[in-house]
Amino acid sequence: MSAAKWRRAMNSGLQSAPLRGVPGAVAAAANAAPAVDPYADSDAPRWLKFLWRTLAPRHVFVLAFVLLLPFVASPFITYQVAAQSLIFGLIALSLSFLAGYGGMVSLAQFTVAGMAGYAVAVLGASGTATSLGWPWGVVVPLAVVVAVIGSTLIGWLSVRTDGIYTIMITLAIGVAFYYLVLQNYTIFNGFQGFQKVYPPVVFGVNWRDPLPFYFLCLACAMAGYFSIQWLVRTPFGIALQGTRDNARRMNALGYNVTAHRVAAYAVSGVLAGVGGVLLVWYNGLITPGSVGTGWLINLLVIAVLGGMKHPIGAFLGAIVFVLLQTFAIDLIDRERFNLVIGGVFLAIVLFSPDGLLGLWAKLRMRFGPSQVVTSPSTSTTRRQA
Amino acid sequence: MKINKRIWVQTMIGAAALAAISGSAFAQGAPIKIGLLATLEGPFAAGGADGMRGADLAVKQRGGEVAGRKIEIIKASSNANPDVAVNSARKLVEQDKVDIMVGPLSGGEGIAIKDYSKTQPQTTFINGGSGAQATTLVNPSPNFFRFNTEGAQWMVGLGKAAMDKGYKRVMIIAEDYAFPYSQVQGFMSEYCRLGGKVPVKAWVPLGGKDYSSVIAKIPNDVDALLVVLGGADAVNFLTQYENSGGDKPMLGGSITVSQDVLNYKGKRRDSLVGTISAGPVADNFDGADWKAFVADYQKTYPVSAGGFPSPSLFAFVYYVNMKAALDGLAAVNGDLSGGQAKYREALSKMVLKTPTGEVRLDGNRQAIGTTFVTEVVKDGQGNLSTKVARKVDNIDQLLGMKKEDFQMGSRDVPACP
Numbered sequence: 001m002s003a004a005k006w007r008r009a010m011n012s013g014l015q016s017a018p019l020r021g022v023p024g025a026v027a028a029a030a031n032a033a034p035a036v037d038p039y040a041d042s043d044a045p046r047w048l049k050f051l052w053r054t055l056a057p058r059h060v061f062v063l064a065f066v067l068l069l070p071f072v073a074s075p076f077i078t079y080q081v082a083a084q085s086l087i088f089g090l091i092a093l094s095l096s097f098l099a100g101y102g103g104m105v106s107l108a109q110f111t112v113a114g115m116a117g118y119a120v121a122v123l124g125a126s127g128t129a130t131s132l133g134w135p136w137g138v139v140v141p142l143a144v145v146v147a148v149i150g151s152t153l154i155g156w157l158s159v160r161t162d163g164i165y166t167i168m169i170t171l172a173i174g175v176a177f178y179y180l181v182l183q184n185y186t187i188f189n190g191f192q193g194f195q196k197v198y199p200p201v202v203f204g205v206n207w208r209d210p211l212p213f214y215f216l217c218l219a220c221a222m223a224g225y226f227s228i229q230w231l232v233r234t235p236f237g238i239a240l241q242g243t244r245d246n247a248r249r250m251n252a253l254g255y256n257v258t259a260h261r262v263a264a265y266a267v268s269g270v271l272a273g274v275g276g277v278l279l280v281w282y283n284g285l286i287t288p289g290s291v292g293t294g295w296l297i298n299l300l301v302i303a304v305l306g307g308m309k310h311p312i313g314a315f316l317g318a319i320v321f322v323l324l325q326t327f328a329i330d331l332i333d334r335e336r337f338n339l340v341i342g343g344v345f346l347a348i349v350l351f352s353p354d355g356l357l358g359l360w361a362k363l364r365m366r367f368g369p370s371q372v373v374t375s376p377s378t379s380t381t382r383r384q385a
Numbered sequence: 386m387k388i389n390k391r392i393w394v395q396t397m398i399g400a401a402a403l404a405a406i407s408g409s410a411f412a413q414g415a416p417i418k419i420g421l422l423a424t425l426e427g428p429f430a431a432g433g434a435d436g437m438r439g440a441d442l443a444v445k446q447r448g449g450e451v452a453g454r455k456i457e458i459i460k461a462s463s464n465a466n467p468d469v470a471v472n473s474a475r476k477l478v479e480q481d482k483v484d485i486m487v488g489p490l491s492g493g494e495g496i497a498i499k500d501y502s503k504t505q506p507q508t509t510f511i512n513g514g515s516g517a518q519a520t521t522l523v524n525p526s527p528n529f530f531r532f533n534t535e536g537a538q539w540m541v542g543l544g545k546a547a548m549d550k551g552y553k554r555v556m557i558i559a560e561d562y563a564f565p566y567s568q569v570q571g572f573m574s575e576y577c578r579l580g581g582k583v584p585v586k587a588w589v590p591l592g593g594k595d596y597s598s599v600i601a602k603i604p605n606d607v608d609a610l611l612v613v614l615g616g617a618d619a620v621n622f623l624t625q626y627e628n629s630g631g632d633k634p635m636l637g638g639s640i641t642v643s644q645d646v647l648n649y650k651g652k653r654r655d656s657l658v659g660t661i662s663a664g665p666v667a668d669n670f671d672g673a674d675w676k677a678f679v680a681d682y683q684k685t686y687p688v689s690a691g692g693f694p695s696p697s698l699f700a701f702v703y704y705v706n707m708k709a710a711l712d713g714l715a716a717v718n719g720d721l722s723g724g725q726a727k728y729r730e731a732l733s734k735m736v737l738k739t740p741t742g743e744v745r746l747d748g749n750r751q752a753i754g755t756t757f758v759t760e761v762v763k764d765g766q767g768n769l770s771t772k773v774a775r776k777v778d779n780i781d782q783l784l785g786m787k788k789e790d791f792q793m794g795s796r797d798v799p800a801c802p
Contacts (some may be wrong), residue, residue, distance in 0.1 A: 076479035080472065182590050185796070191562040191591055195467075196500065285497060289466035291524075291541060326476055329461060337462070338426065 070214045078284075085322045086217040087282055089315035090224050091275035092302040094268035097228050099309035101237065104245030105163075108154050108170035110299045111177045112269055113276030114291030115150040118181060118188060119143035120277050121286050127196035128189050136200040140277055147273025148266055154315060155265025159258055174296045182288040193287030197280050208281070217278055221315065224271050228311045231267065240264055277366040281304035305348055307357025316356045320344075413667065416455040419444075419710060420477030422488025422498075423513055423703065427464030428592050428616050432640070432699040433490050436514050437510050438686050439700030440487060443707035445685065448773050451711050452719035459483060465490070465591070467497035476497055478508050484721055485509045485710050490699065492517035492536070492564030509725050509732070514702045516639075517563035518570070518793050521751035524780060530750045532739075533702040534665055534780060536567030537574075537794060539639040541784060542758040542777045543663040544575030547636055550661065552608040554582045555636065558599055558622065559613035561588035561796070568613045568638045571795025572663075574784060578799035584802050589614070596622045600629050607728075613638030627656050639664030640698060642761055643798040647769040657769060660761045665702065665741065667757035668695040668770035678704070678740035694768050705739045706779045712737060742778060753781045 070078040095109040123132050124139040158169045181188040199207035199216075207213055231237045242250045243257045251257050280286045298321070306317025324344060329337040352358040423441050424433035437460065444456050459481045461473035468487045477483050486508055489498050495515025501527045502510040512520070512531035516539065521531050547555060555576070559565035565588075584607065587599045599622075603610065612631050614622050619641045635657070642662045669681075674747060679695055686692025696704070709732065714721075720732040737744040744754040755778050759771035783791045792798050 074479070076475065080475055080479070084472075179590075191560075195497065283468040283471065284500070285467055285471075287467060287493070289464075290468055292466075326472075326480075 037270075055138050066218055075210040078214045079317075081322055081326060082281060083210070083214045083217045085315065086214075086221040087275055087278045087317040087318075088302055088322065089318035090217075090221045090278070091272050092299055092306065092314035092318055093221075093224055093311055094271035094275070094305045095299055096306070096308040096311065096314045097232075097271070098264060098268045098301065100310075101244065102230050102240050102261060104155075104159065104261060104264070105167055105300070106154065106158065106170040106265070107167055107296045107300060108174045108177075109272050110295045111174040112147050112151045112154070112272040113279060114145040114177065114181075114286070116147035116273040116276030117280035117286045117290065118194075119146040120280050121194035124197065126194040128192075130187070130189060131194065136202075143277050144270060145148075145272040147276060148269035149270025151272060152262060152266045155262045158380055159261040159265070171293075171296065174291075175293060178288055178292055180210070181291065188288075191288060193285060193290070193316060195285045197286060198284055199281040208284075213282070217282075220274050220278060225272065225311050225315070236260070236263070242362065248366060257306075292327050301345060305355050307352075307355030309354060309357055313355055313357045320348075320356065352353075360379060387412065402589050412721040416457040417451065417485070417714065417721070418457045418459060418481065418483040419707075420459050420474070420481065420483035420486040420488070421707075422461045422463060422470065422473055422477065422486070422490075422515075423699075424465050424490045424494075425439060425462035427466070428618065429465050429490055429699075432514070432616060432697060433462070434691075435693060435697045436490055436699035436703035438682070438692060439696060439702070439704035440513075440707040442682060442685055442700075443704050443711060446681065446708075447711050447715075451714040454714075454719045461488075462519070463489060463494060465494065470494035471497050471501050474501060478505050480686070483508065484725070485511065485714075487511045487703070487707055487710055488513035490514040492520075492567070492662075493562055495520040496563060499526050499529045502526045504706075507724060509710075509729060511706050511732075512702075513701045513706055515564070516567060516702075518567040519563060522793060525751075528729065530709070530729075530746065532706045532737055532744055532746070532752050534744075534752050534754045534756065535782065536564050536639065537571030538780045538782060539664045539755070539756055540568050540571030541575060541663065541756050541780050542775055543572050543636060543661065544579055544581065545575075546663070546758045546774060547576060547609065547611075548579045548581055548660050549607075550634075550635070552581070552634070552787045554584060554607045555609050555611050556603055556607045557586040557611045557613070558596075559582055559586070559588060559611070559638070560591045560593075560615065560618060562591055565613040565638065566794040566796065569611070570799060571784065572611060572636075573799045573801065574786070577799060582801055586796070588796055590619075591618065593618060594621060597629070600626055600631060603631070603633065607633065609634045609636055610637040611638070612641050615640040623656065635660045637662030637761075642759070642771060647761070647771075653690045655763070655769075657761050658763050661758065661774065662761070662771070663758045664698060664757055664771075665754070665756060666696070667759045667773040668772075669762075669772045670741065670757060670776075671773075672741065674738070674742075675740040695770055701740070705737070705744070708739070709735065709737050709744075720739045749780060749782070752784045753779060756780055 069082060073082070091109060093115045095106065098109070099105045120139055120143045121131060123134050124136060124141060125131055125133045154170060154173055158166050161169055181193070182191060184190065199213065201207065205212050207216055232241070238258050239250065239255055243255065243260050247257045281288065302317040302321045303314055304317070305320055306313035306315065322339045328340040331337070332340050348355060348359065352362060354361070421437065423436040424430060441458070442569060444458060447456070449456055459477060461477050463470040463473050474486060474488070477486055489495060490513050492515050495512060495517050496519055498510065499520050506528055508528065510526070510529045512529070514533065516533070516536040518535055518537055520535070521529070557569055559569055569586070577583070585604060586603065587602060589596065589599055598777055612619065612622060612635055637660045639662065642657065642660060647657065682692065682696040682700065690693055713728055713732040713735060716735065717727045721728055733750060735746070739754070742755045744752045747753055755776060757773050758775040758777070760774050761769055762772045763769055
């Protein structure tokens with residue numbers, strides 16, 4: 001979104017108000033209007049008051065759904081649909097954080113996830129003789145560190161560019177990484193990559209089983225979601241959004257724009273790194289095909305599909321993407337199921353430029369109870385949340 | 386509509402499973418579900434589609450039912466990446482609850498599916514077209530069967546044919562993954578034993594577009610090139626080699642001269658005429674079963690409906706594997722009870738009649754079968770096809786070697802520079 005459009009949106013509460021309807025959104029009421037806190041006088045502990053203020057029925061609903069789902073659904077749904085959606089959602093979140101709050105569309109986020117995945121395969125145990133076989137307690141933190149370093153370097157290279165040039169340079173990095181792992185045999189084992197990269201057995205639980213693996217993914221995804229929710233309301237997050245809207249003005253105010261942007265890349269590296277570790281465990285293998293150009297684009301599709309204005313969009317996009325990937329071939333019993341996938345993506349983006357989030361907001365605007373338009377400052381904060 | 390049907394089917398399966406647990410037998414006449422996985426996307430899309438045609442043909446020949454039970458085929462697609470293949474197989478096995486799973490197509494996928502099959506002991510896995518040695522040679526899975534011979538077995542006889550043609554030194558250009566490793570091992574173990582030399586091996590990435598650096602590396606003193614590339618890669622290489630003025634005679638890998646490559650549109654393909662190669666099929670083989678198979682294929686899938694003039698290697702191997710699945714079902718009268726124990730027993734003991742002769746399984750559930758050494762010829766209508774030069778029967782996975790002498794193919798093994 002251009003700075004001019006952004007300013008318009010800020011000044012018109014109407015446009016942004018419906019976004020309160022986004023499921024799972026923790027309204028930023030505390031930040032916005034402390035004066036109208038109806039629970040200020042009660043004796044309850046602070047965290048309880050905070051919860052009471054911010055929780056809406058839909059939050060309880062979604063939480064109950066994700067917690068109960070694996071006990072109702074088949075192991076297949078739990079593992080392949082739900083866990084895979086959470087993993088892709090987490091990686092897509094790293095992109096929608098960069099793009100939505102930092103204004104930087106990076107195509108290399110899947111590459112960052114792939115770096116973490118390859119780190120797990122190379123340093124940990126696998127079916128390939130060249131793996132080092134270190135214990136998981138060392139490997140997993142190292143893999144995330146590798147991803148953060150990789151992401152920071154990518155950011156450091158690309159933050160001086162804008163718009164289409166950022167996309168070009170990150171795409172180039174992604175493709176270069178693909179060819180590196182494809183053609184290097186001493187470390188990355190070339191085309192065949194690494195097989196049998198499984199999650200460890202810890203506390204007597206085999207984390208490869210659908211149920212434990214689902215909850216592992218859920219915990220990581222929720223941690224990622226809430227830390228982004230929290231981060232964008234910290235001074236750093238606000239400053240980052242400032243650099244997105246008007247970098248020059250932020251510079252004049254004394255902020256180091258480049259540093260903020262590189263830091264945003266580092267944060268997104270943590271999310272993508274954790275997602276990458278989960279992804280390699282999910283697949284049980286990693287090959288150059290796992291970090292190919294197709295996946296770089298797919299991740300952008302997921303993020304755009306869901307909508308980049310709120311962290312939940314990444315997960316919504318991932319759910320739709322995984323459902324289509326899995327079941328489209330049943331809808332049309334021919335060799336043309338990719339047409340269905342492409343058609344649905346096209347339809348969503350065509351009818352709602354903000355993805356599923358925008359669609360939801362439109363529906364609420366049309367059918368929902370009429371929204372009370374509050375002061376612009378409140379809605380602005382909500383918009384950011 | 387379709388979704389409703391799916392839920393309904395799931396409910397029925399659930400009910401059937403409950404009935405089975407409570408001790409009553411499966412109702413006779415309930416359909417048997419077979420999952421079919423091939424590459425409908427990616428570098429082997431044309432081969433994958435023909436593989437599906439081959440498998441469908443085997444079902445059609447049985448009238449769509451075995452022992453009074455209808456055969457229900459559920460298809461899934463991958464793109465030659467092992468992670469996509471496992472995702473698709475997982476959907477077939479765990480979501481669609483197929484009884485038997487046929488696939489996948491390419492080598493790396495085969496190894497991944499074999500590993501996956503160990504976690505799903507209730508389902509019988511039968512290979513589709515994949516031909517990597519390791520699939521059945523290293524850590525074989527008790528419920529994974531392969532009724533097609535694999536990459537190394539397909540190359541038996543080519544080494545001798547090359548020596549007979551007077552090719553003393555050969556350069557190898559092959560894709561860099563498990564299946565071509567097997568093919569090269571099958572060729573070299575025979576060729577090196579007969580005194581041939583392989584000074585250079587060029588391993589190129591799958592899906593590569595630019596072969597100029599490889600072409601520049603071809604030494605002057607080699608007599609021929611062994612090209613083990615598949616699908617679009619083979620066409621790209623041949624075009625570029627021709628354009629650069631190359632004129633070395635060629636030896637082809639099994640999928641380099643399959644129908645899906647031979648019938649690629651383009652003038653350059655004429656340079657393929659005279660290429661010798663080896664593989665499990667030969668278009669002009671004059672066995673009666675083969676001719677019947679080809680005639681049936683041509684009648685069911687005429688060229689106007691997207692079929693090839695003659696069934697490709699992938700159509701053949703998918704046909705053989707699907708036929709094995711159905712013949713096994715017929716042998717046990719559709720009885721899949723007891724964790725499919727009887728069915729697997731029948732598969733292991735079966736002598737399968739294929740269009741190219743009989744196939745038996747060894748202790749690792751790997752086929753022992755026939756290979757053809759062939760030469761590419763052009764017929765009256767301008768179609769390219771392969772003519773049989775020699776037929777080698779009863780090739781086992783160790784290529785007739787002793788277990789101690791046998792070395793699995795890799796980038797550096799075997800070597801005779």
